[in-house]
Every structure is written in structure tokens, then in C-alpha cells.
Amino acid sequence: MAENVTLILREHDQERLDKLAEVRKDKAVWEHQRKYEQSKREYRGEDVLKDTGSAVVWWLAKNDDHVEKTVADLGLLAQLTSAANDTDVPDRLLDFLPQPQSNRPDLESVDAPPASFEREPTTADHFEAFLSGMGFTDGDDRRAMLAKQIADIIKTQDRNETAEELLKRFDPPAVYTPVNDATDEAPGL
Template identity: 70%
Template sequence: MTTGCKTTTVFVTVLCALLLTILGLVQEWPAWVWPVLAVLLIGIPAAAFKVASARRGPVPVVFEEQITAAPFERREQQVTRVALPSQWDDYDFQFSATVRWYPLDHGGDDRIVNPAGLAVEAVLDRARAITEQREPGRASLVQHELSGALSRMRPEGTGHLQVMAEDVTLVLREHDQERLDRLAEVRKDKAVWEHQRKYEQSKREYLGEDVLKDTGSAVVWWLAKNDDHVEKTVADLDLLARLTSAANDTEIPERLRDMLAQPSGERPVPFEREPTAADHFEAFINSMDLTDDDVRRFVAKQIAEVIRAQVPHATAEEMLRRYDPPADFTADDENEPTSTPPEDPDGAAGGTSGA
């Protein structure tokens, strides 16, 4: 019987004795009842104590040792904002948690003086093994990983304690988080710029090496862009020729210059370019008011032959193509006399007199 049960039994016995005494005085019980009542009030509690002791047996030694043992030891420790390394240098995590432990049955006389220190050291070692392999930009994800890894009781290095941690919190310093945010923005901006640069480069290669490679390619591309509208493409030939010439840094081919005329059928479209020697010669012929086509062809041929005899030059070929002299017009024609020379009066007279 426990101490509480004994106290309750004595209190009930005293209360019953008082009630029976009051009742006996009121009812005027006979004198022989009082001795019997006293025996019952003393015997019943004594019998109850004896029966309880017989059922419980002797007090165990372990229970007596527990009564004299030291008071209960607190088995948790708060850890706040401990720096743990990350995968990047100089970017440390801030670790906080509640460390819990319980002692293991360890034989020997090596008594643990500071179990809290062992428990905290074991938890920090387990946490550091994870954080030093993680990037600092994933602090919230690493926090959940630590919560799972530290939630299981495991023995620490000496084998005296089983250790775990709960309420894990993992953050970065405020200025480190700001730096990471700025770095992330720069990386994203750089990625966008790289994509734009590659897009523009690809577009230039497509236009320069495919679409504007020559005028024919530009015409085919323009037909496809305008749903095979041939009339519009023909009207834009001048623009396409100029655009192709500018893209390749070349002059418009001679064969295309005669083709490119205004819609009204007037003179070919003038092109801005440096005048050639043939252009200067044509300006010279026009300034001399030589309107006879035969004379113009003759003069052009003579000068072209002189140029060709001195040094091979494209100007001679261009002049011949431009004026297209007739086939019977040869260089020997210039040796023929163009008129009968006048007679010498003196010679004629002399001849007469001589005759």
C-alpha cells in the first residue's frame, strides 16, 4: 500500500469514529456497544494494512535507490545561429535547432560530466556534413533536408548518448542573401542577352548568306514573302537589286541595269556610282554636239583601238559594247583619204610649162 492509500485509510477511519460517536450519543446506545465499536475502528484499518502489505511484498532495492537518486536531468539544449559552411567560400548558413538526447547503458566508470556538449557537437557534425555540399542559394531546401536527417536518434561518437534535433532553422545572413539575389539577376540578364545576340547573329547569317546572296535569291525570297505576287516582285526589282548590291558591297551587274526600268517604260533607273572612263567619253561626245550616229561610232571605235593598242583595259571593251560599231568599220578605214587634196597652183603651172 502506498503512502497516499495509508493516509486515506486513516482519515476515513477517524471520520467514521466521529460519526459513530455522535450517533451513539444521540441514540443512547448501551455501554457494552462502545468497547465493541472501538475494537472495530482499530481492527479494520490494521487488517487492511496487513492484507495490502502481504499482496505487495517487500520493498525492492531498486525502488529505494530511485528514491535516493539525483533529481531528473534536463535532456535538451537550444542551439541558435551557429555558422555552418556552404559549398561556396565565405557564404555560411546560420543554423538553429533544439538538440535532444538520452543516455545509453554504458558500463565503466567514465561518467559524462557535460552530456549537452556531446549532444550538440554530434548534431553540428551531422549538419555540417550536409551543408558544406550545398549551394547557399538553396537555404530553405537545405533546411528541410536537415530536418529529415536530424530527426532520427543516432549514437554520438563516444557511444554514451543517442542524439537528435528538431525545430531546425537554416538561413543566410541578410547581406549575403542580397548579394546572391543581385548575382542571380545578373546571370538572368546575361542569359537573355546571349539569346538575343545568337538570334541576331543567326538572322544576319540567314539574310547575308541565303536571302541576299545575290539578286536571284532575293527575288525568290521576296516572292515567298508576298504569296507569289509576281507583279509586286517585278515592281520591287530595283529595290531588291540595290539591297543585294549594298549587302555584298558590290556594284549592280551590267545585265540588270538595262532590265531595271521605270514602270512607264522610260530610261533605265539611274544608279548612284562612280563614273567610268566610258561615261566621261560619252559626256565628251555629247558636249561636241556630234549627232550623227555613224560619226559617234567611228570616233568611239578609233579611240577604243588606240586604248587597246597601248594597254589592255576594260574601258575599250565597254566603249565598243556601248556604241556597237558596225562590222565593216575597221581600223584601216582611218588610212583612206576623206577628200581629194587641192592642186598646187605652182606645181600645175610648172607642169604646163614643162610640158
């Protein structure tokens, strides 16, 4: 039987143990944040943005006093869910989509033949229309933020190509431009 046992650690050993404890705590916080983010993405991707109907029900649950606005935004919700799932907007919802000015029939050219060279809109085009419909114009930081969030959701659905297309178009990497060009400062050149 041992009594009055005292353990003394050297200072550098105590510092090492303190650092290890701090790293374990940081790792636990990081893992918790990561699981929370994954849970949010799963909830949004597999539940909220599963299809347009799910998005409408979710939106109404959050904004039950705005039924008319929800009906008016059906096209935007359809575009958002199609972008999140890397699918085309269902045919039954195409009439709800806001049409770009270039696609609207012009009264003077009603008899003109349709242009056969127009390409099908991409998911990024649909997302662009959604952002514009929400009032997020070019230069608005919310465009990049939403694109990043949607791209993260899309990646969980193994739609990496579409996610990269959204990031490239709406959240491009920053470009480094030097403040002073060394050739401009060289005397006599």
C-alpha cells in the same frame, strides 16, 4: 547522419546572392537576344540577300500574289543585294535599275558627247536609289533604320568600309546643339 540542420544567411549575403542570380538571368536573356540577332543577320546575309535570285525567290515566297510587282522591283532587289554584299549590280540586271533624272537622255542633247567626269555610283548611291524607289524620302526614319540593319549585315561579310559609308550617309550620329548659348545671356556684353 545529420537531422534538422538549419542554415541562416545574413541579410546582406542573401541580397548579394539575389543580385548575382538576377545578373545571371539578365546575361542569359542578353545572350539569347544576341544569338537571335546573329541568326537573323546570318539568314538574311547568307541566304536571303546572297544574290538577286535568292532575294527574288524569298520575296515571292512572302508575296506570291504580287509577281508583277516583284518583276517591277527587280532593279531595287538587285541594288539591295549588291549593297548587302558590297558588289556591283550584275550587268544583266542594269537595265532594271531606275535611272536618276540626270542620267536619262534628254531629247535636245542626244548628240551631246557623254560626260567623262561622272563617277561610278557607289553602294551608298545604289542604296539611296533603293530607298527612294521604296518611297522612303529624306527625313523618313525608316531610311536610318534600314541603313543600320543593312550595315550590320554587311559587317558580317567583312565589308566594314561600305557599312560605315552607309551609316555615315543615312544614319549619321546625332549632333548636340545647346538650347541657350551662355554668351547670349551675359548682360552688358
